[in-house]
Amino acid sequence: MDELTLLVVEGPEENAAAETHELTRALAECGNRPVLSSGPEVLAGAHDALEPDLLLLHASLTAKEVALFGQKWQHLRTPPGVLLFCGPDHIPLDAHLDHEMDFLVPPFTPTLVRNRLERGHQRRRLARTAAELDPYPSLSLLQHDRDLKIGRQIQQGFLPPELPCPDGWEVATGFEPAREVSGDFYDGFFMAGGRRAAFLVADVCDKGIGAALFMALVRTLLRFSAQNLWAGGALAPFLLPTQQVFLSSPSIGALPLLSTVHGANRYLTANHLQQAYFVTLFFCVTDPDSGRLLYINAGHNPPVLLRASGGHRLLRTTGPAVGLWPDAVFTIASVTLGPSDTLFLYTDGVTEARNAERELFGLPRLVRLLSGMSGAGAGDMVGRTLAEVQAHTGRAPQSDDITMLALRRSR
Amino acid sequence: MFQADLITSGDTVTIQMSGDLDALSAPSFHEILQQVATRSPKKLCLAMHGLSYISSAGVRGLVFARQKMGDDMEVVVEGANENVAETIRMTGLQHAITIRESFSA
Structure with a gap:
């Protein structure tokens, strides 16, 4: 798999910095050089020029922030995938369970992380194919899956x-x-x-x-x-x-x-x-x-x-x-x-x-x-x-x- | 790939069908039937010479056709291959739709 452009966004929670560090280390071991950021920086437009393949968002970010970040790059031909991550305590994930998000949870071993990145990347390419076939992809695909x-x-x-x-x-x-x-x-x-x-x-x-x-x-x-x-x-x-x-x-x-x-x-x-x-x-x-x-x-x-x-x-x-x-x-x-x-x-x-x-x-x-x-x-x-x-x-x-x-x- | 062409001749509307009439293509068949219903023909011919397969979703389309067109209108299936005709017959639809082997306008 080619190197991906990854944007990792830290959350406001106390342990978020350490957990984000652990993930970025694993990403680096997989041959990726992720861009690190925080919620306020992303909202302020610090990375608007970036064309990320994948957003890795700490689960302590609010559901609203996650939705906003996900929408920010929707104008790209292939918008980035979104993956939530957290520490050993999975409680922050609870707030996102109703939104059908993908998760990455510890241990962040290089093999597991690489596997998730590859699967996320494949899914994203499939979504792009579907988007090219269907002018209203997200809605119709979600409804179809739900049905x-x-x-x-x-x-x-x-x-x-x-x-x-x-x-x-x-x-x-x-x-x-x-x-x-x-x-x-x-x-x-x-x-x-x-x-x-x-x-x-x-x-x-x-x-x-x-x-x-x-x-x-x-x-x-x-x-x-x-x-x-x-x-x-x-x-x-x-x-x-x-x-x-x-x-x-x-x-x-x-x-x-x-x-x-x-x-x-x-x-x-x-x-x-x-x-x-x-x-x-x-x-x-x-x-x-x-x-x-x-x-x-x-x-x-x-x-x-x-x-x-x-x-x-x-x-x-x-x-x-x-x-x-x-x-x-x-x-x-x-x-x-x-x-x-x-x-x-x-x-x-x-x-x-x-x-x-x-x-x-x-x-x-x-x-x-x-x-x-x-x-x-x-x-x-x-x-x-x-x-x-x-x-x-x-x-x-x-x-x-x-x-x-x-x-x-x-x- | 399902295809249906509409031909109107006097009081008769003929739908020339080809390909597979299954769950995937049934919605487009329903749309065509809606168009036909607005013309209020006396006879609807479903020319199935080119139809290779009909699933239960396709037979449901025929039920729709029978319902939409009213009791006064004759619905005729023509040129269906053995498998297609057997699927229609098995459902019991031959009591409401005339099945003929060869086409006659």
């Missing part, structure tokens, strides 16, 4: 810490979030006093904080309805559409499943149609003893049922995506998992993962991959699929969340 953080927290906060795992079954999940927040989620819970286990994987269309909020709403609606409709089953018939098609006679779990999806669709279309968000989902209720599984596939990528004897079946849609039409009809279908059969649920982040040449991973490849490991455990299947998808993506950025859930009946 990403909020959206990600919402999404992560709604994933269950653990899923139900009935005796004789294996359940495994994989969730690899993309940088840009989107609205994937999975869920699982027991129903009917543990006699049924429900699992679902869902994907809210689009990305951003709006999709994350919508995901939170949908997840809450589905879980609350499914669990409470079971307890208060008397409500269920009122939530059912007048024309409902069963592919077989209704059985335990069918009414809560249907009422939940239908109720969520009715709520979303009555209250949120204008936002044009929708959610695709695969929602199933399993009987752990018999292996029978009732499901609704609402516009979602078809899960892959892998038979222990070889062969597979795709569980295709039985209704449209949820949130599009008030009068949508969702049909329940059923399938039975035999011993060592596996059901693999996923979102489009798997099949639509793209490599640098923009080629999709694709459903045929996923089916081939899964068919090749029909004897594998649920966790192994999820892990190997994720590895394959990531190998396909290579260095291309991951554009969507990758969400997977595998259910295996082990006996």
Whole structure:
């Protein structure tokens, strides 16, 4: 790294001089010759002719002074980065914590200091690139970062810490979030006093904080309805559409499943149609003893049922995506998992993962991959699929969340 | 790189689309739909011959199109490749939008 022009500004605190001296000594050992100054000198314009790469400001300077110093060289093509430093007592940093500043704290060893300078310098060059692309960089970048953080927290906060795992079954999940927040989620819970286990994987269309909020709403609606409709089953018939098609006679779990999806669709279309968000989902209720599984596939990528004897079946849609039409009809279908059969649920982040040449991973490849490991455990299947998808993506950025859930009946 | 060109012919507005319609390009597609809505055409053709990929954000754009244009206006998707058509169909949108394989004005 070339020598940087550094301006080190001492603070008013009693120990500030000694701490500043310690830092400048480390900077000198890294081959830099920093310019030393104080707050009043900088304010008086003593260094206005300087074009610093980095301002190193003692944390005992006030937040207002730090902001003023940071603004002073904003007219430069590449304004300086700002790094706060302090002594072993970190208390002065508290006043700056809300301002998202970078810090440098003791020990000021040459290696650590050099590393921080290099990282700060790289970040500054990136900021300049962004500034050249965007006329209002600081504001939009900060807002974007903030939105990403909020959206990600919402999404992560709604994933269950653990899923139900009935005796004789294996359940495994994989969730690899993309940088840009989107609205994937999975869920699982027991129903009917543990006699049924429900699992679902869902994907809210689009990305951003709006999709994350919508995901939170949908997840809450589905879980609350499914669990409470079971307890208060008397409500269920009122939530059912007048024309409902069963592919077989209704059985335990069918009414809560249907009422939940239908109720969520009715709520979303009555209250949120204008936002044009929708959610695709695969929602199933399993009987752990018999292996029978009732499901609704609402516009979602078809899960892959892998038979222990070889062969597979795709569980295709039985209704449209949820949130599009008030009068949508969702049909329940059923399938039975035999011993060592596996059901693999996923979102489009798997099949639509793209490599640098923009080629999709694709459903045929996923089916081939899964068919090749029909004897594998649920966790192994999820892990190997994720590895394959990531190998396909290579260095291309991951554009969507990758969400997977595998259910295996082990006996 | 998504591109959309607007062609008006009588009561029909055609949007010729190419590239990828994903979360990145969906906002510009929404803007174009706003422009189309102000012209109140009787038919909107989404010519997707050059569209290589549509994500769920892109399908959301189609939902917007259906909502913005009102029930009286026909929305037709033409020339979509197999993947794009399958993504639209899977969502169930074919109940509200006509999907045709080849283009006819």
